[in-house]
Amino acid sequence: MIRKASLEDLNDIYNIEVSSFDTPWEKVSIEVEFYKDYASIYVYEVDKKVVAYIITWLIGLEAELITIAVDEGFRRQGIGRVLFAYIKELYGKNILWHLEVACKNNSAIQMYKSFGFEITSTITNYYGDGKNAFRMILSPK
Numbered sequence: 001m002i003r004k005a006s007l008e009d010l011n012d013i014y015n016i017e018v019s020s021f022d023t024p025w026e027k028v029s030i031e032v033e034f035y036k037d038y039a040s041i042y043v044y045e046v047d048k049k050v051v052a053y054i055i056t057w058l059i060g061l062e063a064e065l066i067t068i069a070v071d072e073g074f075r076r077q078g079i080g081r082v083l084f085a086y087i088k089e090l091y092g093k094n095i096l097w098h099l100e101v102a103c104k105n106n107s108a109i110q111m112y113k114s115f116g117f118e119i120t121s122t123i124t125n126y127y128g129d130g131k132n133a134f135r136m137i138l139s140p141k
């Protein structure tokens with residue numbers, strides 16, 4: 001089940017964040033997203049347990065996929081796809097989507113490509129640790 005996140009979900013979101021990324025966001029940085037009127041935070045629950053989350057921004061007709069992560073034990077079950085598809089539908093059709101993803105993150109890149117995202121550029125040292133990122137764009141249809 002997908003639902004809008006509340007601050008009560010912060011610990012669960014943070015735990016998934018920490019186990020999903022080499023350089024995870026600080027908990028407070030996730031918390032700050034709850035106070036941005038252009039940010040959306042949704043979670044995916046299985047048996048009332050939060051197993052995935054997505055943070056996106058919508059400013060005008062431009063949306064940014066800020067982050068998405070699925071608990072390791074629940075990956076490759078279609079949850080990431082369903083979660084992004086839900087927000088994409090929520091924001092509507094005439095939206096230009098963009099995101100940055102680590103060049104080595106093949107799982108995520110494959111998922112984004114399956115939605116029609118295309119790589120438009122490479123950003124050197126995007127994460128500040130020598131790792132590069134791709135910028136990807138999904139144009140409105």
Ligand SMILES: CC(C)(COP(=O)(O)OP(=O)(O)OC[C@H]1O[C@@H](n2cnc3c(N)ncnc32)[C@H](O)[C@@H]1OP(=O)(O)O)[C@@H](O)C(=O)NCCC(=O)NCCS
Nearest residue numbers: 020068069070075076077078079080081101107108110111
């Ligand atoms: C990227 C991520 C969110 C995908 O979530 P998921 O629930 O496992 O993905 P899904 O099961 O919905 O798969 C959707 C598509 O993603 C791609 N994909 C997912 N895992 C993959 C893997 N291990 N290898 C290759 N492609 C993969 C496939 O195209 C897949 O479609 P398919 O199953 O029809 O082949 C998940 O791997 C994750 O949380 N990774 C760690 C956090 C992260 O890197 N987030 C992205 C930050 S930019």
